[in-house]
Amino acid sequence: MKTVIDVRDLHKDYVMGDTIVHALDGVTTEIYEGDFVAIMGPSGSGKSTFMNAVGCLDRPSSGDYFLNGEEVSAMGDVELAQIRNKYIGFVFQTFNLLPRTSALKNVELPLMYAGTKGRSERAKGAIELVGLTDRMHHKPNELSGGQQQRVAIARAIVNDPVLILADEPTGNLDTRTSHEIMALFQELNDQGKTIIIVTHEAEIAQHCRRVIRFRDGRIEKDEVVDDQVNAIDALAALGPAPR
Amino acid sequence: MTFWDSFSSALRAIRANKLRSALTMLGVVIGVGSVIAMVGIGEGTKKKSLQELEIMGSNRISVVPNWRRGRGHSATANQSTLRLEDVEAIKREVPLVKNITGIVRRGATVKFGANNHRTNANGAHPSIQEIENAKKMHSGEWYTYEDEELMNKKAVLGWLVYEELFGGTQNALGAIIKINNQNFEVVGVVDYKGGSGWMNPDDQVYVPLKTAQYRLTGQKDRFSYITMQATSSELLPIVQSDVEAVLGKTRKSATGEELFRVFNQAESLEAIQTQSKLLSYLLAGIASVSLLVGGIGIMNIMLVSVTERTKEIGLRKALGATGSSILSQFLLESIVMCIMGGLIGIILGGAATRFVANMFKVPPVINSSAVMLAFGFATIVGLFFGIYPAVRASRLQPIDALRYE
Numbered sequence: 209m210k211t212v213i214d215v216r217d218l219h220k221d222y223v224m225g226d227t228i229v230h231a232l233d234g235v236t237t238e239i240y241e242g243d244f245v246a247i248m249g250p251s252g253s254g255k256s257t258f259m260n261a262v263g264c265l266d267r268p269s270s271g272d273y274f275l276n277g278e279e280v281s282a283m284g285d286v287e288l289a290q291i292r293n294k295y296i297g298f299v300f301q302t303f304n305l306l307p308r309t310s311a312l313k314n315v316e317l318p319l320m321y322a323g324t325k326g327r328s329e330r331a332k333g334a335i336e337l338v339g340l341t342d343r344m345h346h347k348p349n350e351l352s353g354g355q356q357q358r359v360a361i362a363r364a365i366v367n368d369p370v371l372i373l374a375d376e377p378t379g380n381l382d383t384r385t386s387h388e389i390m391a392l393f394q395e396l397n398d399q400g401k402t403i404i405i406v407t408h409e410a411e412i413a414q415h416c417r418r419v420i421r422f423r424d425g426r427i428e429k430d431e432v433v434d435d436q437v438n439a440i441d442a443l444a445a446l447g448p449a450p451r
Numbered sequence: 452m453t454f455w456d457s458f459s460s461a462l463r464a465i466r467a468n469k470l471r472s473a474l475t476m477l478g479v480v481i482g483v484g485s486v487i488a489m490v491g492i493g494e495g496t497k498k499k500s501l502q503e504l505e506i507m508g509s510n511r512i513s514v515v516p517n518w519r520r521g522r523g524h525s526a527t528a529n530q531s532t533l534r535l536e537d538v539e540a541i542k543r544e545v546p547l548v549k550n551i552t553g554i555v556r557r558g559a560t561v562k563f564g565a566n567n568h569r570t571n572a573n574g575a576h577p578s579i580q581e582i583e584n585a586k587k588m589h590s591g592e593w594y595t596y597e598d599e600e601l602m603n604k605k606a607v608l609g610w611l612v613y614e615e616l617f618g619g620t621q622n623a624l625g626a627i628i629k630i631n632n633q634n635f636e637v638v639g640v641v642d643y644k645g646g647s648g649w650m651n652p653d654d655q656v657y658v659p660l661k662t663a664q665y666r667l668t669g670q671k672d673r674f675s676y677i678t679m680q681a682t683s684s685e686l687l688p689i690v691q692s693d694v695e696a697v698l699g700k701t702r703k704s705a706t707g708e709e710l711f712r713v714f715n716q717a718e719s720l721e722a723i724q725t726q727s728k729l730l731s732y733l734l735a736g737i738a739s740v741s742l743l744v745g746g747i748g749i750m751n752i753m754l755v756s757v758t759e760r761t762k763e764i765g766l767r768k769a770l771g772a773t774g775s776s777i778l779s780q781f782l783l784e785s786i787v788m789c790i791m792g793g794l795i796g797i798i799l800g801g802a803a804t805r806f807v808a809n810m811f812k813v814p815p816v817i818n819s820s821a822v823m824l825a826f827g828f829a830t831i832v833g834l835f836f837g838i839y840p841a842v843r844a845s846r847l848q849p850i851d852a853l854r855y856e
Binding site: 260263265266285286289290292293294298300304306307308309317318320321322323363367 | 453456463467762763766767768769770771772773774775776848849850853
């Protein structure tokens with residue numbers, strides 16, 4: 209199996225006043241292609257710091273990080289921007305869509321920074337994949353939370369990244385919509401996408417294949433989910449959608 | 452990320468905050484508009500002065516009595532030191548003078564029927580039509596030298612006088628008017644010249660010199676002033692010094708002070724040009740200050756915009772934007788705002804020029820170099836004042852920017 213993420217002895221220290229906080233205190237792990245990982249842990253456990261390091265949004269204090277076989281821990285700002293653009297698709301808790309900008313234009317954004325030709329066609333393809341073709345000319349404030357998150361997922365996959373990083377993607381959504389979004393992630397995972405989700409809801413983690421638990425900047429537990437919940441079944445269990 | 456992408460991002464950002472963008476642009480609009488309007492009005496004033504000089508006649512030299520000597524004296528012909536023999540001497544000794552006449556001028560009330568009008572009556576040789584560039588007639592003709600010899604009471608009216616007495620439509624030729632209660636026959640009306648001010652060439656009445664001397668004023672050999680025309684404009688300074696030399700022989704006071712002063716048109720021309728240049732510089736200076744203030748306004752708003760959009764910057768960086776693409780986006784935003792402000796400023800400045808020019812009755816001049824200068828300056832203002840906020844935006848770390856609340 210191909211290794212997408214390979215981190216070795218990752219450290220991240222913050223200076224807070226006169227104490228040093230070890231947000232990451234020697235994290236070593238590997239994540240393989242096609243994996244679907246939930247990162248869990250109490251706040252302050254280092255899971256967000258880990259995500260930011262993996263997403264190349266922040267640099268570790270020490271340790272090695274190989275993404276798709278490339279050593280990113282030694283890269284400069286411009287290279288990191290290209291890595292984020294090419295290899296990683298981000299999904300945020302607050303969606304982070306550009307306001308007053310249509311769904312289609314939002315999805316085109318990573319393609320714009322990649323300098324891809326035929327952007328509109330590819331963006332339309334990604335929007336179709338998340339099932340929002342009929343809403344692609346709507347602006348974010350004209351879409352529901354679930355629809356906005358779908359647009360954000362379309363934006364995350366449009367550049368065909370090796371890794372999708374989702375930070376509390378269902379944190380702002382109700383149960384039904386959360387299941388819908390998880391169903392979409394499962395579908396993408398079935399198609400072979402590697403996905404990492406940060407969550408503190410055990411129920412959400414149950415949709416994944418593997419759970420990594422953080423505590424005090426270290427990996428506390430790393431286990432395979434035996435009874436993975438199928439989001440479509442979970443949706444059905446909720447009963448028919450209210451009108 | 453192409454230039455076009457940065458450009459459309461900038462446009463979108465400007466459109467997204469219409470009111471704020473408009474207020475930001477206002478500084479540049481006013482700056483550019485005032486540069487254009489002020490330079491335009493300065494140029495218009497200059498053009499107007501030159502035109503006025505032109506309608507007063509070309510290559511002119513005038514000699515006036517030196518009034519400074521007699522303190523408190525009012526300027527009337529009876530104290531004048533200029534006499535008939537001065538005109539004769541100039542005619543004789545300065546061949547570069549083409550036309551010359553002594554002028555007896557006096558304030559006069561002219562009447563026709565129930566209409567009356569206060570104007571200047573000028574006794575002058577018929578050659579005044581050459582000197583004052585007044586050959587083009589609305590109707591009739593100038594009086595002749597024969598009229599002058601016979602001291603005929605004939606009059607030529609300036610356009611304004613004709614309008615006041617005859618309503619501007621009636622036939623004036625052959626009509627008998629009263630000038631200071633003496634009957635004169637109107638023989639000609641000079642075409643409209645478009646003058647203004649206290650020496651308005653349209654507001655004059657001309658009668659033969661001798662008629663004025665013997666029948667209107669009684670000033671038989673003193674002139675209010677002498678005016679003449681040189682053969683060419685380059686010769687004006689030479690002619691002036693010749694005239695000064697000729698008159699200097701006889702017209703000096705006991706203390707050796709000259710009792711006359713000589714003016715030539717080239718001097719007035721130069722004075723107008725110096726004055727208008729000074730005026731232009733002053734106005735452009737004032738306008739530049741408003742452009743500068745506009746630029747500071749742009750910087751202010753762009754800094755606010757960068758802070759406000761920190762999260763957007765973080766997102767763009769997460770999606771793969773490099774520092775330079777963020778830089779170019781924000782820089783273009785301020786440049787585009789300045790250019791738009793500049794374009795609006797040019798239009799408004801043009802309109803303001805027309806409006807003010809109309810108000811002051813000067814020709815509207817829209818100087819293309821002022822337009823280019825103002826526009827270029829606006830772009831530079833956008834670039835200069837946009838750089839700092841754009842650099843700040845581009846240097847934000849993605850994680851800090853994303854976390855910003």
